[in-house]
Amino acid sequence: MRDRRRRGKRFLPQFLTAGNGRLMTMLVLSLAGLVLAFVLLLRFASPVSTGEQLTYTQFHQLSAAKRVQTAAFHDVDHRITGTYLNTDTGRAVSYWTAYPSSDAETPALITQLTDANVAVTIDAQTDKQIAHFVVTYVLPLVMLANLFALIFIGAQASGGAIGGLSEFSGIGGGRGGKPDENQRVTFADVAGAETAVQELAEIEEYLRDPERFAALGAKPPKGVLMFGPPGCGKTLMARAVAGQAGVPFFSISGAEFVESLVGVGAARVRDLFRQVRKVAPAIVFIDEIDAAGRRRGGVHGGQEEREQTLNQLLIEMDGFDPTEGLVVIGATNRPDILDPALLRPGRFDRQVTVEPPDLDGRVQILNLYARKRPMENDVDLLTVAKRTPGFTGADLANVINESALLAVREGHVTISRLNVDEAVQRVLTGPRRKGHLLSDEERRRAAYHEVGHVLVATMTGRLHEVPRVTIVAHGRNLGATVGRGWAERTLITRSELIAELVTVMAGTAAEEIVFGDASTGADADLERATQVATLMVGRYGMGKRLGKVHLLKIDGSEFLGGELVPTELVDGDLLGQLHQEVRELLDDADARAGAMLREHRVFLDTIVQRLLDQETLDGPELAPLLEPLRPVDGNGALPLSQSATVNTSVQAKP
Numbered sequence: 109m110r111d112r113r114r115r116g117k118r119f120l121p122q123f124l125t126a127g128n129g130r131l132m133t134m135l136v137l138s139l140a141g142l143v144l145a146f147v148l149l150l151r152f153a154s155p156v157s158t159g160e161q162l163t164y165t166q167f168h169q170l171s172a173a174k175r176v177q178t179a180a181f182h183d184v185d186h187r188i189t190g191t192y193l194n195t196d197t198g199r200a201v202s203y204w205t206a207y208p209s210s211d212a213e214t215p216a217l218i219t220q221l222t223d224a225n226v227a228v229t230i231d232a233q234t235d236k237q238i239a240h241f242v243v244t245y246v247l248p249l250v251m252l253a254n255l256f257a258l259i260f261i262g263a264q265a266s267g268g269a270i271g272g273l274s275e276f277s278g279i280g281g282g283r284g285g286k287p288d289e290n291q292r293v294t295f296a297d298v299a300g301a302e303t304a305v306q307e308l309a310e311i312e313e314y315l316r317d318p319e320r321f322a323a324l325g326a327k328p329p330k331g332v333l334m335f336g337p338p339g340c341g342k343t344l345m346a347r348a349v350a351g352q353a354g355v356p357f358f359s360i361s362g363a364e365f366v367e368s369l370v371g372v373g374a375a376r377v378r379d380l381f382r383q384v385r386k387v388a389p390a391i392v393f394i395d396e397i398d399a400a401g402r403r404r405g406g407v408h409g410g411q412e413e414r415e416q417t418l419n420q421l422l423i424e425m426d427g428f429d430p431t432e433g434l435v436v437i438g439a440t441n442r443p444d445i446l447d448p449a450l451l452r453p454g455r456f457d458r459q460v461t462v463e464p465p466d467l468d469g470r471v472q473i474l475n476l477y478a479r480k481r482p483m484e485n486d487v488d489l490l491t492v493a494k495r496t497p498g499f500t501g502a503d504l505a506n507v508i509n510e511s512a513l514l515a516v517r518e519g520h521v522t523i524s525r526l527n528v529d530e531a532v533q534r535v536l537t538g539p540r541r542k543g544h545l546l547s548d549e550e551r552r553r554a555a556y557h558e559v560g561h562v563l564v565a566t567m568t569g570r571l572h573e574v575p576r577v578t579i580v581a582h583g584r585n586l587g588a589t590v591g592r593g594w595a596e597r598t599l600i601t602r603s604e605l606i607a608e609l610v611t612v613m614a615g616t617a618a619e620e621i622v623f624g625d626a627s628t629g630a631d632a633d634l635e636r637a638t639q640v641a642t643l644m645v646g647r648y649g650m651g652k653r654l655g656k657v658h659l660l661k662i663d664g665s666e667f668l669g670g671e672l673v674p675t676e677l678v679d680g681d682l683l684g685q686l687h688q689e690v691r692e693l694l695d696d697a698d699a700r701a702g703a704m705l706r707e708h709r710v711f712l713d714t715i716v717q718r719l720l721d722q723e724t725l726d727g728p729e730l731a732p733l734l735e736p737l738r739p740v741d742g743n744g745a746l747p748l749s750q751s752a753t754v755n756t757s758v759q760a761k762p
Contacts (some may be wrong), residue, residue, distance in 0.1 A: 292351045293347045335443040469494060559719060
């Protein structure tokens with residue numbers, strides 16, 4: 109019964125949509141016909157030009173010599189046509205000439221020709237007068253009206269600014285006003301986000317079985333706000349809720365509500381909820397909701413159109429009963445700029461943070477995307493997950509897809525471990541640079557730089573997984589250490605951050621020890637080290653002189669990498685002290701890294717020589733070489749006084 113009512117409700121907008129299509133076709137055909145008619149009439153209305161062209165002076169000379177035989181005056185064209193006598197051949201020659209449109213001169217000219225016994229006729233050209241009027245006034249107006257009608261109907265079909273003013277246009281005729289009919293997605297297609305799925309599963313249960321909630325008097329949330337970094341699967345999870353519950357899914361972007369015409373956004377919001385109520389239960393998904401739900405007011409004032417749109421959205425969310433089976437899901441990367449009225453209970457009741465997956469989540473995501481692809485037995489997705497800390501679901505999907513593309517490029521029928529390793533490197537630093545050959549000096553410098561990172565990370569206890577080191581150029585990098593990453597922890601101690609600083613500075617320290625100076629390859633390391641040291645002093649209160657004080661804040665969304673800016677309490681002198689302490693932390697880290705590498709130069713040279721020979725060293729090849737350097741106490745950073753106890757049995761090659 110519900111399906112019949114739902115089909116009946118959909119009939120009218122479908123009929124109008126189909127009617128708009130036929131009308132657009134008719135308008136296009138009529139516009140083409142009008143253009144053709146314009147060209148033909150313009151050709152018909154062009155002045156006559158048969159015979160020899162004479163200047164007005166030549167025509168007067170022939171007339172004075174009584175050689176003009178006939179003269180026909182064309183009133184609209186302002187031209188004279190006829191024949192004159194050619195004295196050389198004795199034959200009549202056709203001619204045409206333009207004459208002035210002066211009402212005073214034309215009668216005098218006709219009298220002159222009549223006195224010379226010339227047969228004069230007058231052609232009023234009534235048909236051309238009508239054609240000129242149609243071409244000049246009628247057809248342009250009709251063509252403009254046709255063109256505006258075509259734009260108006262097209263805006264209705266695509267949800268444009270004009271279409272949003274009518275009941276079934278804008279949202280109703282575009283993507284947002286009809287259910288998304290893409291391939292059905294369920295929770296089986298979502299991995300690595302158990303917490304978010306658990307929060308959304310309650311919405312799915314309500315949409316599928318509302319009587320169970322009604323029996324206990326439980327009201328489900330009207331709205332769910334999901335926020336997190338880009339690529340973590342917010343849209344996928346919203347679509348999975350609708351697919352799991354088997355209800356229509358309406359998807360629209362917040363930017364589509366905001367137009368230059370005042371009132372259009374509010375009209376679109378009303379139109380959207382009117383359409384969704386007809387097919388409820390349903391889910392409305394508003395992506396990038398911050399575009400329409402930005403905080404009102406402010407120092408520079410609010411945009412009237414944006415505020416009207418937000419006000420209408422608030423009214424619509426207040427106006428529907430949760431028992432209608434209508435749930436609004438919003439997604440944003442900028443929860444910090446949303447209007448507080450959106451976040452109060454009764455609107456977006458529930459807020460779900462979607463974060464990058466942890467190790468287990470990455471393994472699940474990789475398995476999800478790899479299950480339909482032919483993988484060789486040597487592909488270990490757990491190892492891939494360990495080498496990709498911080499990767500989002502979109503990044504991991506890209507890794508598997510790049511692996512498949514590389515296998516196709518090489519003519520393979522299965523995806524190998526080498527394809528997956530190369531795909532990880534491509535996603536991290538870019539594709540392998542073809543035709544770029546490093547000199548021997550550059551290769552040695554890149555090798556010492558990367559191995560320096562690995563050795564110090566091992567000695568400081570920060571190397572929880574043996575990495576893959578390569579000196580094959582990718583993107584803008586001459587070398588890379590994949591999977592050097594730190595343990596995925598929520599709380600990090602000061603000693604662990606110091607150990608990370610020492611590890612990051614180890615690449616430059618290795619270059620200075622071996623070659624006597626650093627190179628431009630330290631750019632990314634210095635950026636990372638400066639960022640960590642600044643956070644330690646300015647945000648976490650880990651500075652020795654400045655102490656436990658909060659000096660810096662994030663300007664913008666943390667999910668989009670907001671910049672660190674001083675708080676209102678920081679003056680120039682305090683900022684100078686902060687910079688000085690950051691400098692001291694970096695100098696100290698550089699000195700500690702250099703001391704460790706000098707103490708264990710034999711390990712550095714041995715592994716570098718192996719890397720120069722093979723260009724890439726994987727974890728299993730590195731593990732035996734690094735094992736003697738691991739801290740004996742296992743408590744993190746290895747004090748320099750303990751470095752003498754490390755076994756140095758590995759000898760460098762000559």
